[in-house]
Amino acid sequence: MPELPEVETIVRGLRPILENRTFAKVRSYAPPSMVVVSDTFKKHKKSKLETLLPGRTVESISRRGKNLLISLSGNLTLWVHLKMTGKFRIVEPSTPRHKHDLVLFDLVSNSSQSTQNHLRFNDYRRFGRLRVYPNDELWLQPGLRDLGPEPLEIKADDFAKLFRSRTRMIKPALMDQSFIVGIGNIYADEALHLSRIHPTRVTSSVSPRKLVELHGHIQNLLKKSIKMMGTTVISFSGIYGLSGSFQKMLKVYGHEGEPCEHCGTKIVREKLGARSAHYCPHCQRRP
Numbered sequence: 001m002p003e004l005p006e007v008e009t010i011v012r013g014l015r016p017i018l019e020n021r022t023f024a025k026v027r028s029y030a031p032p033s034m035v036v037v038s039d040t041f042k043k044h045k046k047s048k049l050e051t052l053l054p055g056r057t058v059e060s061i062s063r064r065g066k067n068l069l070i071s072l073s074g075n076l077t078l079w080v081h082l083k084m085t086g087k088f089r090i091v092e093p094s095t096p097r098h099k100h101d102l103v104l105f106d107l108v109s110n111s112s113q114s115t116q117n118h119l120r121f122n123d124y125r126r127f128g129r130l131r132v133y134p135n136d137e138l139w140l141q142p143g144l145r146d147l148g149p150e151p152l153e154i155k156a157d158d159f160a161k162l163f164r165s166r167t168r169m170i171k172p173a174l175m176d177q178s179f180i181v182g183i184g185n186i187y188a189d190e191a192l193h194l195s196r197i198h199p200t201r202v203t204s205s206v207s208p209r210k211l212v213e214l215h216g217h218i219q220n221l222l223k224k225s226i227k228m229m230g231t232t233v234i235s236f237s238g239i240y241g242l243s244g245s246f247q248k249m250l251k252v253y254g255h256e257g258e259p260c261e262h263c264g265t266k267i268v269r270e271k272l273g274a275r276s277a278h279y280c281p282h283c284q285r286r287p
């Protein structure tokens with residue numbers, strides 16, 4: 001699943017393509033479960049992307065956690081979550097539609113109506129979500145209203161206080177979007193390894209000094225990964241189809257059975273709830 005650096009890479013890629021452009025024709029082949037619109041539109045029977053988007057100009061694109069927020073003229077937002085395999089791609093309009101290309105967007109430039117960009121939303125697993133809400137309803141929606149702080153914005157002291165205030169296992173806490181956003185399996189494993197914290201440690205038992213260290217490692221990892229256009233483990237790629245390159249920097253995720261760079265002990269992968277954690281059993285002592 002794309003995490004903060006991958007979603008940020010897509011936001012930065014989409015900005016010059018979409019901002020100040022206007023949606024022209026929109027075609028959707030997405031199953032009903034993938035498209036969600038405000039009840040306000042349902043009353044007016046304009047509840048489809050094909051009718052809601054054309055004629056609206058993209059004012060700005062931002063990210064909150066792993067959510068992409070595309071602000072449109074007329075006080076609407078197109079809110080996209082890529083989930084497991086959702087992707088945006090810029091292609092030539094004549095490119096044949098792939099069976100997993102689910103929404104096709106034509107965009108025109110406001111300065112010259114002839115300039116066209118063609119954007120596609122592709123999702124092979126079909127867990128992605130495209131939602132349209134009026135701006136005054138947007139932040140009331142579950143999935144946005146309940147998000148924790150941004151890891152690149154929260155101060156080290158506040159980060160330490162947040163973790164000390166709760167008694168829960170640290171790896172699931174790092175991945176809980178209502179606790180702190182944007183971090184998934186990969187960056188949680190890497191940050192805990194760099195901080196030498198076992199994934200099952202209880203948050204309130206970790207010293208404030210250690211938590212400040214973890215905060216620094218998380219910020220460094222995320223910033224470096226954004227610079228390297230994210231991590232491609234299975235399928236992530238940017239809007240022109242290029243893979244990220246941060247996977248080369250990973251020390252534990254996907255490295256089970258290989259020696260730890262610090263001590264030579266074999267990296268293990270252990271089931272932790274529904275997910276698994278990768279760590280060095282010597283550097284990251286079990287509590």
Ligand SMILES: [Zn+2]
Binds near residue numbers: 262263264282283284
């Ligand atoms: Zn080690």
